Amino acid sequence: MVEGARSIRTVLAVDDDETLLAALVRSLGRDRTVITATKPRAARILARSRRPDLVIVDMRLGASSGIDLIRQIKADAKRRTSKGEAWSGPLIALVSGYLSVESTVAAVRAGADVILCKPVTAREILRRVERGMPEDPDRRETPTLAHAESEHIARVMADCHGNISEAARRLGIYRSSLQRRLRRQSPRS
Secondary structure, rough: OOOOOOOEEEEEEOOOHHHHHHHHHHHHOOOOOOEOOOHHHHHHHHHHHHOOOEEEOEEEEEEEEOHHHHHHHHHHHHHHHHHHOOOOEEEEEEEOOOHHHHHHHHHHHOOOOOEEEEOOOHHHHHHHHHHHHOHHHHHHHOOOOHHHHHHHHHHHHOOOOHHHHHHHHHHHOHHHHHHHHHHHOOOOO
């Protein structure tokens, strides 16, 4: 995990949703340089050439996986370090609305430093990265009921591969009720 505080000057945001990317640029662009990519290949090229301090990656990038991209960026940084370059690679934050225990473990093994559930603000991502992860997991704040509900819905949605009808059936609620809750949870800039 992240060790200690780290200053973030350049951020690479990778998401297939251009609206979310625009919101990240608006939120972070005042204090930092923010570059964006919608495709994994473009993200790798930008990571190699621009050497960002932080990469924010969405779990689902169209048909591609954000976890695979994390693995590739970390491998690229490792190759550069082995060639004697000073850049040790970026911190990587994985964000997703569909996290499960399995995907979280895979992301950590791939090299993600911070893993966050959507909806999450850009400021929250930076706060978690810059201050580092809590040393004692038992001293974390107790999640609110709304946050616990949001995490449970995200897990069920992931188990149903994004199928809202099936997720609503498993949750025991109407499809329209689930859609309203998902809209309420959608990130706002």
